[in-house]
Amino acid sequence: MSPSAELRASGGYRLKVRKEMYKRIHAHGAETYPHECCGALLGRDGDAGREVVDLVPLANQRNDSPRNRFEITPEDFRLAEKTAREKKLELIGWYHSHPDHPARPSEFDREHAWPWYSYIIVSVQKGEPKDTTSWRLHDDRAAYDPEEIETVRQ
Amino acid sequence: MAVKVMIPTPLRAYAGKQESVEVQAGTVGEALSALTAKHGELKKHLFSDDGRLRSFVNVYVNDEDIRYLQKDQTAVKAGDTISIVPSIAGGANRSRI
Numbered sequence: 636m637s638p639s640a641e642l643r644a645s646g647g648y649r650l651k652v653r654k655e656m657y658k659r660i661h662a663h664g665a666e667t668y669p670h671e672c673c674g675a676l677l678g679r680d681g682d683a684g685r686e687v688v689d690l691v692p693l694a695n696q697r698n699d700s701p702r703n704r705f706e707i708t709p710e711d712f713r714l715a716e717k718t719a720r721e722k723k724l725e726l727i728g729w730y731h732s733h734p735d736h737p738a739r740p741s742e743f744d745r746e747h748a749w750p751w752y753s754y755i756i757v758s759v760q761k762g763e764p765k766d767t768t769s770w771r772l773h774d775d776r777a778a779y780d781p782e783e784i785e786t787v788r789q
Numbered sequence: 790m791a792v793k794v795m796i797p798t799p800l801r802a803y804a805g806k807q808e809s810v811e812v813q814a815g816t817v818g819e820a821l822s823a824l825t826a827k828h829g830e831l832k833k834h835l836f837s838d839d840g841r842l843r844s845f846v847n848v849y850v851n852d853e854d855i856r857y858l859q860k861d862q863t864a865v866k867a868g869d870t871i872s873i874v875p876s877i878a879g880g881a882n883r884s885r886i
Contacts, residue, residue, distance in 0.1 A: 637830075638802050671880055697880070704880035709847045709854075712875055726798065733881045741882030747845050749875055750834060751799035776833055 637774050638750060648782035650753050650769045651686040657786050661764035663692050664732035664757045670701035675715035676728040676753060685727055685753060686787070691715045704743070705731045728753030728769075735759070738766040740779050748772040753782055790815060792865045794824050795872040803830040817848060818861030820871050835873070845876040 656676075663672040675691040693711050697704040707715075707729065719726045729752060733739075738758035740748070748754060750772045758766045769782035793811050796804045804810055810827065814820035821842075825832040837843050848855045849872040855863045865871065 673877070697878075700880075703882075705878065707877035709874045709876055712877060729877050731879060736881035741880065743882055744879035747878040749797075749799040749845075749877070751802060754879070774830070 638771075648753075648769075648771055648780055649684055649785060650755075650782045651684060651785050651787045652755075652769075653686070653688055653789055654786045655789070656687050656690055657767070657784075659690055659692075660730050660755060660757055660767070663730075664734075664759040664764045665762055667695070667701075667732065668759045668762045669734045671695055671697075671703065671705040671732050671734060673705040673707055673729065673731040675707075675718075675726055676730060676755065677715075677719045677722060677724040678727045680725055680727050687727065687753075687755075689722060689724060690730070691718050702734060703736070728755065730755035730757065732757045732759045732764075735761065738768040740770050745772070745776070745779065748776075748779070750774060750776075754779075755784070790865060790867040790869070792820055792867070792869045792871055794820055795870060797873050797875055799875065800831055800834055800873070803834065804828045814865055816859075816861065817850060817855050817863045817865060817871060820865060821848070821861070845878050847874045847876055848872070849874060 673695050674693045676687045677689040678687040693707055695701050696706045696708050716726050738756045753769050755769045757764050769784050770779040771782050793809045795809050812820050812823035814823055835846050850863055
């Protein structure tokens with residue numbers, strides 16, 4: 636079954652995020668404001684669902700337009716993968732911020748996204764982290780499926 | 790030549806859940822064509838509508854980025870490993886500011 640068909644069968648995507656990680660994503664977005672922050676989500680994905688248990692904050696490599704663009708290079712990608720292996724976790728997605736912009740994926744986000752990953756977006760309004768959402772790219776790349784975030788204690 | 794193509798996690802659902810796929814090819818371009826011929830759903834995630842590799846798809850032959858070799862014409866020999874490594878990009882929807 637394709638991932639999108641599985642989604643329809645299961646009633647929607649859900650992502651558990653440990654409270655501490657949720658706060659750390661917010662803090663990263665506030666720290667880099669008015670530039671976009673970015674980082675890797677590490678965790679587990681299995682029969683019990685998907686859960687973010689750790690992060691790898693990364694440097695935004697888009698020095699030319701950091702207020703509305705982010706990029707994680709293949710080298711940083713490999714670093715995130717290596718960190719996941721060392722911690723016996725999986726690399727399950729990515730987070731980034733939208734400074735003074737809604738926490739919704741843009742056309743640019745969609746054109747550059749990979750399927751399967753969870754994409755967490757935090758809207759940072761005037762330096763304050765606000766709405767935080769998560770998304771998965773649809774199989775046909777035409778749209779995103781929303782992923783409901785549930786914050787959990789460790 | 791039999792070469793192994795490593796499939797990154799986000800694409801494994803479209804490659805029969807495999808971590809790698811073996812194909813017969815003489816160049817990187819031939820290997821990726823053989824890969825997408827076997828697993829058609831991979832094509833749109835690797836290539837844009839004009840048939841070019843998407844800019845955020847990085848391809849390595851034994852740890853060398855093909856951009857610094859002969860791109861899709863890079864020759865491969867038996868036992869080589871081709872890796873598909875994502876760049877991750879995005880951002881809010883305005884032209885660059």
